[in-house]
Amino acid sequence: MLDVPDEVRNKVVADGNAAWLDELPSIVESLAQEWSLTIGATLRGGHAALVVEATLADGTAAVLKVGVPGTQRDLTFEATALRLAAGDGCARLLRDDLDRGALLLERLGAAICDVVSDPATRHDMMCDVAVRLWRPVSPDVDLPTGADKAREYSDLLPRLWEQTGQACSEATVEDALACLDRRRRAHDDRHAVLVHGDVHDLNVLQAADGTFKLIDPGGLRAERACDLGTIIRCNPDAGDDLRARAKRLATHTGVDATAIWEWGTIHRVISGLYSRQVGFQPFGDLLLAEADRLTASGHGPGRGQ
Helix, strand or coil, X not given: CCCCCHHHHHHHHHCCCCHHHHXXXXXXXXXXXXXXXXXXXXXXXXXXXXXXXXXXXCCCEEEEEEECCCCHHHHHHHXXXXXXXXXXXXXXXXXXXXXXXXXXXXXXXXXXXXXXCCHHHHHHHXXXXXXXXXXXXXXXXXXXXXXXXXXXXXXXXXXXXXXXXXCCCHHHHXXXXXXXXXXXXXXXXXXXXXXXXXXXXXXXXXXXXXXXXXXXXXXXXXXXXHXXXXXHHCCCCCCCCHHHHHHHHHHHHCCCHHHHHHHHHHHHHHHHHHHHHHCCCCHHHHHHXXXXXXXXXXXXXCCCC
């Protein structure tokens, strides 16, 4: 019997794909036979895939990820990003079967938030992991761009706002939309790199050698600030000033502080509304409260306090 997390089960049922839950055991069994895997415990924390521990025939510790219906496109981008990274900055991709929505990945250890207690140190380390991942990627590679993501979010944000009962101020939404328009226009294929798209505490895990790697890359060709924006979105209750955090990461990487701030604004509002919609609380409300406060203050990095 597979231990399917409630979050995964609820999403599948809500999307009208309950029959997939009946098919899932046979999918996992067939993958285990073909790839000579021993299936272990379920790993929790997400809702878009069943993720279980697996062990290869030679004893290698791995993770089997099977995406829920409707995620094949995202898994294809993830697999592309993982192949490009080749284990540097991201978990290594061992096998894939995209027809069945399956990825077999290097198994990593604890999340960085469980290993590094000081928030500022943790943010700098997350930044360093993202830098390891960044690399030039040809426009011929089938990955969405930062401009594509900005257009997608520009369409999604007003709908999320209405669906969540206008859970933040209209001014906050307008600010995020203005940031999206500026980041869309700023995209330049000549300077775009492979970025993760969602660098946060639970997506940065410790490897066997003590270093850290990212999991679950979205896979984008975008400006570097896109990844740093998620780092200043995170932990709005950490006690530090998010403007100062943005400036510190800009100094650390040489990336423009305003671009980091604008991507942070985008990620904060989108993530807050989405988290509220799916019931991921109190994270969603913390993000939205911080977004409203920052919008009302009218201050970004480099502006008056």
